[in-house]
Amino acid sequence: MIRHTAAFALVASLFTSPLAAFDLEKMSDAERAAFQGEIRAYLLENPEVIMEAVAVLEERQAGQQADADASLVQVNGADLFEDANSFAGGNLEGDLTLVEFVDYRCGYCRKAHDEVAQLIEADGNIRFIVKEFPILGEASVLSSRFAIAARMIAGDEAYKAVSDALITLKSDVNEPVLRALASSLALDADVILAKMDSDDVTSVIAQNRALGQRLNISGTPTFVMGDQILRGYLPLAQMQEIAGAIRAN
Template identity: 80%
Template sequence: MKSTTALALAASLMASPLAAFDLNDMSTDERAAFQQEIRAYLLENPEVIMEAVAVLEERQANAQAQNDSSLVQVNSEALFADPNSYVGGNPEGDVTLVEFVDYRCGYCRKAHDEVAQLIEADGNIRFIVKEFPILGEASEISSRFAIATKMMAGDEAYKQASDTLIALKSGVEEPVLRALADSLGLDGDALLLKMASDEVTNVIAENRALGQRLAISGTPTFVMGDQVLRGYMPLAQMQDFAEAIRAQ
């Protein structure tokens, strides 16, 4: 038979603020009985645990979103007004999408076509790319090539290089880079020299520092509005975020 004392204690706990309830005020027998009641209740109603987990996850997500919003505001100039980053889509668009990308990242490659579809279908997305090589030497070489291309030939050439690099199945050895430079109408020797320059190194260092401030540890990571969206997102989800921003 269930303990009347334990039930009374449970009722008291539910009826009063948790802060006012102190297990230390209970005797050893009362505490054991109360704990047994809790255990029995949870075994009989396990869905309560899942409900509590869902509430906790929602609270954590809300706290993360609030923190991300503050981080985006503090770092807005580096995110949205950096002269070294590619700007595409509609430069006057009412929603800005920033992507931190690594060309050797499988999920970045998966997201590439969906981002392109979003930009084309929407028509009012301002798109900024942050070179964020984190997967080794090939990633950094690829980013250096893209950044150097932008510095030497501008955004249009950068986009061509970026689109090629994200789909590239081979390595990024020098002959491959020279062939890519030729396809862009650029001097391969000059481009390779630019890739090794302090100017390019500084761009990557600034992007990594920005990523650290935003607690970005993987790619792709997106910033849309005042939110940091970590990981791959399907097209429909990106469209929903854009519409939610416009509805604010």
């Protein structure tokens, strides 16, 4: 449907462009109808012209979007890459940083989880930052609050263990489930659960949501790699290709 709309817009522009060889406003109705008929006949005989023009238009729009995203990343670089409230793992001295906005209840985040881990392990030179971005309801918020509280209480290693457990959790999210999860990881469930509703935890989520809004992020997973914003799930091979391209440039 998008391609059809773009095609119609391109055809319409033939009749309104200031660069057109003819001034349609000075034509008679008969001349205008004949002229439009010739264009219609040409396009019907050569429909590939429309698709070629649409492809050029889409490429141009993609380039404009990439430039806009790069500017957004640059403006928000400190909050993306230097936020002390976000988990950082992988190679902390890596030459490339990957940021993921994640919701633990998101099916595509779950699908991406193992592939992101494979990317980081196989590459060996990527710093990985996680932004808690709960957008799918109360269970998502509870999960993020628990993970953030675990990090505040027990540090990055505990956060990583909790995060890995939450992304694969198949049951509902409630206090008994979270308490059992904490106990299974040898964490103090009482302390973490008490921390979950603190202003500190609320502030982290609010800051991440505000950052997401500034970056025009509306879904998860969303990744920032280099100066690119990658919206949605990407298979491992594509992430590796993008990483290679960023390094090559």
